Amino acid sequence: MLKKGLLAAAAIAAAGLVSVSASARQPADEVVIVHAGTLLDRPGQAPRRNASLIIRNGKIEAVRDGFVAGSEFPGAKVVDLSTKFVLPGLIDSHVHLISDRAGVEGQLASMTDSTADFAYEAAWNAQKTLNAGFTTVRNLGDDDGVTLALRDAIAAGRMTGPRIVDAGTSISTTSGHMDGRLGFRDELREAIPHANVCDGPESCREAVRLQVGRGVDVIKIATTGGVNSRIGAGLGAQMFDDEAEALIATAHLYGKKVAVHAHGADGIKLALRHGADSIEHGTTMDEETIQLFLKTKAYYVPTLSTVNGYIERIAKDPNAYSPEVRAKVDWRIKITGESVRKAVPRGVRIAFGTDAGVSKHGRNADEFEMLVKFGMTPMEAIKAATVNAADLLGLSDQIGTLEAGKQADLIAIDTDPLADVTSLKKVGFVMKGGRVYKGGA
Numbered sequence: 001m002l003k004k005g006l007l008a009a010a011a012i013a014a015a016g017l018v019s020v021s022a023s024a025r026q027p028a029d030e031v032v033i034v035h036a037g038t039l040l041d042r043p044g045q046a047p048r049r050n051a052s053l054i055i056r057n058g059k060i061e062a063v064r065d066g067f068v069a070g071s072e073f074p075g076a077k078v079v080d081l082s083t084k085f086v087l088p089g090l091i092d093s094h095v096h097l098i099s100d101r102a103g104v105e106g107q108l109a110s111m112t113d114s115t116a117d118f119a120y121e122a123a124w125n126a127q128k129t130l131n132a133g134f135t136t137v138r139n140l141g142d143d144d145g146v147t148l149a150l151r152d153a154i155a156a157g158r159m160t161g162p163r164i165v166d167a168g169t170s171i172s173t174t175s176g177h178m179d180g181r182l183g184f185r186d187e188l189r190e191a192i193p194h195a196n197v198c199d200g201p202e203s204c205r206e207a208v209r210l211q212v213g214r215g216v217d218v219i220k221i222a223t224t225g226g227v228n229s230r231i232g233a234g235l236g237a238q239m240f241d242d243e244a245e246a247l248i249a250t251a252h253l254y255g256k257k258v259a260v261h262a263h264g265a266d267g268i269k270l271a272l273r274h275g276a277d278s279i280e281h282g283t284t285m286d287e288e289t290i291q292l293f294l295k296t297k298a299y300y301v302p303t304l305s306t307v308n309g310y311i312e313r314i315a316k317d318p319n320a321y322s323p324e325v326r327a328k329v330d331w332r333i334k335i336t337g338e339s340v341r342k343a344v345p346r347g348v349r350i351a352f353g354t355d356a357g358v359s360k361h362g363r364n365a366d367e368f369e370m371l372v373k374f375g376m377t378p379m380e381a382i383k384a385a386t387v388n389a390a391d392l393l394g395l396s397d398q399i400g401t402l403e404a405g406k407q408a409d410l411i412a413i414d415t416d417p418l419a420d421v422t423s424l425k426k427v428g429f430v431m432k433g434g435r436v437y438k439g440g441a
Contacts, residue, residue, distance in 0.1 A: 089135030094353030126161030
């Protein structure tokens with residue numbers, strides 16, 4: 001009977017009575033040709049004039065000199081950026097998409113706003129970030145899985161935003177920077193989630209494994225106090241060697257890189273000694289710190305533009321931060337940039353990151369101006385936000401340069417950022433994965 005049924009089905013199909021479903025048909029290639037007046041396809045190398053990017057199904061097929069005619073690829077769409085400066089989509093290695101609020105306002109929101117409120121705010125911030133020319137971000141900490149879900153929704157094409165590499169909930173010791181219970185009444189402490197805090201090696205291994213089980217891409221830990229921590233415990237090391245070793249070794253066991261929040265030199269060195277992949281903020285450095293960076297080849301993510309957020313909030317409301325936090329804010333404003341001055345001439349590898357959420361989302365490019373102010377050339381700053389950031393995120397095979405086989409992530413501006421890096425604050429065209437999100441016809 002089975003054989004007869006198969007023969008009958010074959011006969012019907014041969015007679016043209018069964019049509020092939022639309023889902024079974026091979027989709028037609030989608031070809032886009034981008035004409036670039038000036039193309040910085042590989043930051044760190046000289047740009048080229050009058051070039052074309054051939055994009056097929058969202059990926060770069062070729063980069064060619066001259067303006068390729070659309071007729072060479074029948075049906076292709078031509079995007080004319082022949083008067084623009086074109087470069088790879090930018091990468092911000094340190095954001096917090098979940099909110100733009102901080103200080104007392106942020107603390108109140110954590111108690112009054114629902115997970116749904118934060119989800120909508122994260123989606124809004126993601127759109128602002130993409131419109132600013134940042135096609136990929138590394139989100140270093142949120143609550144309730146909001147940005148993990150947003151990451152997946154964007155990847156599936158259900159939401160608009162940058163590609164997200166996500167750390168889930170950041171980890172610290174009890175009363176450390178990531179302890180969300182700080183600043184609240186004692187009777188509320190057990191009601192506030194704190195599975196992300198750990199004490200001792202076994203507890204710290206478990207904290208990492210909890211995040212791995214949630215599907216995170218990277219692990220974020222804090223070895224020192226934080227400026228925004230609601231506690232006057234300073235910004236030095238707040239973790240023992242065996243705890244840092246357990247956190248980093250466990251993350252690496254599962255193939256996850258580790259981003260480390262660290263301000264004081266003692267906490268930076270603690271993290272580097274145990275294999276940290278990047279140091280976030282890195283506000284104070286001594287010679288030993290520099291040597292460890294050079295030895296381990298870890299990345300430094302300065303997040304200089306956080307001070308813009310602090311200054312703006314204080315100007316609006318002198319009481320925007322509680323007294324114990326305000327003292328650390330004032331210190332951070334005063335000292336910001338000094339570590340970059342030391343690190344750049346020594347060859348420490350730097351990746352671009354803003355800590356947006358402390359500074360404002362959508363204004364990520366403010367970081368370029370500050371990096372240049374404290375010692376980087378415009379080309380070095382752009383390379384930090386493309387080639388270096390892609391390497392840090394483990395995505396060099398996909399993004400960071402405009403080469404055959406990579407994602408068609410690119411932006412365009414009116415003027416040369418190598419002459420004036422602040423021109424990156426005015427991105428007029430954004431393409432991610434071959435799709436135009438801003439500046440299309």
